[in-house]
Amino acid sequence: xxxxxxxxxxxxxxxxxxxxxxxxxxxxxxxxxxxxxxxxxxxxxxxxxxxxxxxxxxxxxxxxxxxxxxxxxxxxxxxxxxxxxxxxxxxxxxxxxxxxxxxxxxxxxxxxxxxxxxxxxxxx
Numbered sequence: 001x002x003x004x005x006x007x008x009x010x011x012x013x014x015x016x017x018x019x020x021x022x023x024x025x026x027x028x029x030x031x032x033x034x035x036x037x038x039x040x041x042x043x044x045x046x047x048x049x050x051x052x053x054x055x056x057x058x059x060x061x062x063x064x065x066x067x068x069x070x071x072x073x074x075x076x077x078x079x080x081x082x083x084x085x086x087x088x089x090x091x092x093x094x095x096x097x098x099x100x101x102x103x104x105x106x107x108x109x110x111x112x113x114x115x116x117x118x119x120x121x122x123x124x
Contacts, residue, residue: 006045056118064109091121
């Protein structure tokens, strides 16, 4: 099979070219196995080379809202206060633990994203 680790951007480019050439190879064939191994190596290299940080809690809520077609009014209905929902999304008020638990449970936003510290906007 003769596959080597991906250590440089040049190695990465070569692996991508080979993946493109192998694309569509049948599973459980030498070509399909090679494609699978190369894709795994490329993914590991990209995760290390260009890591993507988790969003802060407000960005996570906004992403969940956008994904599911929810609005500020939906957040207000969930947490029970229109003004609090607005203050939270404008980063004027911090999420409370009960809010975090509710959002995580009802909207399936991972708690690990919601409990992270984030900056509040203390300006007028």
